[in-house]
Amino acid sequence: MDSNPDTRPYHHGNLRRVLIDAALALVTEKQDWAFSLREVARRAGVSHNAPYNHFPQKQDMLAAVAAAGFERLRDRMRAATAHVEPATDALLACGRAYIAFALENPALYRLMFGPALASAMGPRPTSARTAGAEAKAVLADIILRGGRAGTFAVSASDQQGQRMAVFFSWSAIHGVTMLLLDGFMESNFTADDLVKGLERTLLKGLTPR
Amino acid sequence: MDSNPDTRPYHHGNLRRVLIDAALALVTEKQDWAFSLREVARRAGVSHNAPYNHFPQKQDMLAAVAAAGFERLRDRMRAATAHVEPATDALLACGRAYIAFALENPALYRLMFGPALASAMGPRPTSARTAGAEAKAVLADIILRGGRAGTFAVSASDQQGQRMAVFFSWSAIHGVTMLLLDGFMESNFTADDLVKGLERTLLKGLTPR
DNA sequence: ACCTGAACACCGTTCAAGT
DNA sequence: ACCTGAACACCGTTCAAGT
Numbered sequence: 001m002d003s004n005p006d007t008r009p010y011h012h013g014n015l016r017r018v019l020i021d022a023a024l025a026l027v028t029e030k031q032d033w034a035f036s037l038r039e040v041a042r043r044a045g046v047s048h049n050a051p052y053n054h055f056p057q058k059q060d061m062l063a064a065v066a067a068a069g070f071e072r073l074r075d076r077m078r079a080a081t082a083h084v085e086p087a088t089d090a091l092l093a094c095g096r097a098y099i100a101f102a103l104e105n106p107a108l109y110r111l112m113f114g115p116a117l118a119s120a121m122g123p124r125p126t127s128a129r130t131a132g133a134e135a136k137a138v139l140a141d142i143i144l145r146g147g148r149a150g151t152f153a154v155s156a157s158d159q160q161g162q163r164m165a166v167f168f169s170w171s172a173i174h175g176v177t178m179l180l181l182d183g184f185m186e187s188n189f190t191a192d193d194l195v196k197g198l199e200r201t202l203l204k205g206l207t208p209r
Numbered sequence: 210m211d212s213n214p215d216t217r218p219y220h221h222g223n224l225r226r227v228l229i230d231a232a233l234a235l236v237t238e239k240q241d242w243a244f245s246l247r248e249v250a251r252r253a254g255v256s257h258n259a260p261y262n263h264f265p266q267k268q269d270m271l272a273a274v275a276a277a278g279f280e281r282l283r284d285r286m287r288a289a290t291a292h293v294e295p296a297t298d299a300l301l302a303c304g305r306a307y308i309a310f311a312l313e314n315p316a317l318y319r320l321m322f323g324p325a326l327a328s329a330m331g332p333r334p335t336s337a338r339t340a341g342a343e344a345k346a347v348l349a350d351i352i353l354r355g356g357r358a359g360t361f362a363v364s365a366s367d368q369q370g371q372r373m374a375v376f377f378s379w380s381a382i383h384g385v386t387m388l389l390l391d392g393f394m395e396s397n398f399t400a401d402d403l404v405k406g407l408e409r410t411l412l413k414g415l416t417p418r
Numbered sequence: 419a420c421c422t423g424a425a426c427a428c429c430g431t432t433c434a435a436g437t
Numbered sequence: 438a439c440c441t442g443a444a445c446a447c448c449g450t451t452c453a454a455g456t
Binding site for chain 1: 428429430431432
């Protein structure tokens with residue numbers, strides 16, 4: 001907001017948030033998640049060392065941006081599926097919203113599943129992983145709902161079965177999304193083909209026989 | 210081989226291959242695909258500019274390494290599925306070999322689906338994409354075989370249906386693999402759970418009802 | 419045709435210093 | 438507690454020069 005060095009206070013106040021937003025804007029504009037810390041600092045109007053007061057390493061900033069991406073994705077999934085019944089419809093709507101988000105923000109989506117997670121495979125849960133788990137929870141809600149209503153073949157008492165259903169549903173959506181972004185989907189597929197395939201993949205393992 | 214500057218010929222002969230192998234070794238050793246061009250050159254015992262005679266940009270070297278990775282994956286898939294009958298067994302064996310490869314070479318697998326493809330989404334097919342298509346073809350072979358034998362519900366005449374089946378099968382395997390590498394799979398899943406889930410995901414959409 | 423060495427602009431990170 | 442500026446080692450890329 002206040003980028004004039006004469007009026008800008010020495011202590012920024014909420015630099016952390018400003019830096020994350022600047023990074024998000026950079027990723028979106030250049031469609032490349034490989035931004036430099038210095039460029040983000042320039043965007044935010046601070047010295048190239050100011051970020052180190054909020055992120056010990058560049059990797060931590062990447063993780064924060066990835067977390068912001070997961071939060072946006074989670075909100076999209078929630079908005080697309082709230083109060084949608086039956087659960088089969090909710091699951092498909094969730095998948096469509098998920099893919100739409102990735103197609104609108106391909107570089108951000110790659111960042112979310114890329115460097116931030118790759119180097120954070122240690123025991124401590126990074127912010128990115130926590131935010132990812134929240135997006136996953138939206139999917140879990142839908143599947144549990146469907147299980148309770150008898151729409152899906154997952155019993156409310158079989159917790160391991162529930163976890164498996166959630167994981168493999170997410171896998172299916174994530175796999176389609178990634179191969180789509182990577183250009184491995186035949187270009188003559190129509191949007192209808194995609195929805196039909198998603199339906200097949202997502203529901204076939206869940207619906208009672 | 211001949212790293213002694215006195216006996217090594219001025220013209221290397223097969224520097225391109227040597228560079229790719231050095232990069233592969235670096236990725237494997239450091240478990241990080243973000244190697245530097247200069248480090249690869251040092252490994253190969255040449256000046257930091259020698260690679261530019263074989264790769265116009267660093268990105269092209271990344272693509273070449275990714276292509277080498279896809280070739281290895283393709284060979285693994287072939288070895289695990291050649292002469293395996295029926296097609297259901299071949300498909301599951303393929304999925305298991307695929308995941309095993311990714312777990313043994315996580316950094317390489319990330320590279321294959323990461324920066325090399327991300328920046329090469331233009332019209333011209335990069336070496337990485339071509340090699341990826343070859344790995345995909347192994348999957349396609351299995352599914353076509355199963356279709357002809359009546360094991361899978363894909364008719365030999367419905368080419369679009371075949372392509373969809375291949376794409377969504379690959380998506381399922383890729384999605385499971387990626388979320389696994391990213392640590393989004395519950396740690397209490399056993400190998401049996403994984404195989405069971407794979408079976409469900411891969412076969413439910415393909416087997417005749 | 420293939421490789422080298424100097425040079426350039428840029429980067430992540432550290433450190434002492436300012437407010 | 439938060440930010441700045443100088444400094445260091447490193448990087449991708451270019452260019453003129455060697456063989």
